[in-house]
Amino acid sequence: MRSKFDSPIVLLGSRLLAPYIMLFGWYVIIHGHYSPGGGFQGGALLAASVLLIRISGGRVISRLQIQEFATTPLAIVGVVLYFGTGLVAMIMGGNFLDYAYLPIPGMEADWLRYTGMLIIEVGIGLAVMAILIMIYDNMVKGEDHA
């Protein structure tokens, strides 16, 4: 439903900006081993790129991107990715979240820790993105022009 607040210029600008913000968010998450950044900051950037479309486009257009019912499972996937990494390491004989025991063949302990940190950063990023989108969706629910 198009309301009188819709502006094609704002929507076009948001459509131009949002993919680059999302790409930069993934860059901040994945490049967090070498530069400032990490899961929380990258997740906030990913959420910013999704919320930009939600604010400027309205409910119908934002339904094409990430639907409202998909945010809660996405957050659960993020938390379970983190917890599962620690649990697998514990099952394989180490302590909880001791990445050196992850069952990835052909890697030394230090590179296993590197990979484990990358996995948990992606988990944090997914959870933070989904939670921020979820908070926005719940706050504007019931208002048609939002």
Next chain:
Amino acid sequence: MKALKISILVLFAAVLIYASADLPMRGDPDNLMHAEESITGTTVKGSYFIQNAYRDARTPNMVTVVLGDYRSIDTFGEQVVIYTAGLITLLVLRVTRNRRNDEE
């Protein structure tokens, strides 16, 4: 009243500035938090992290190693806190909306 507020602020700023004169210099290697051993005789964990972060995890960013490896259970707690905040938003706002619909 406004003069009282301003004077309280100025007084507080003076206390803070006076206290900051006792802080150790930034980057001084002789500081207590950079020492190998604290004044009570126990080893300082921070010096271990600084010396062994790259050897343990092959990651140049020391902050990521501390956040993701040495202190990963703390980070897991942070993630659970964010998750709980999102779920509570879901619960609180959804209940309010249903009640409003019932009254109508």
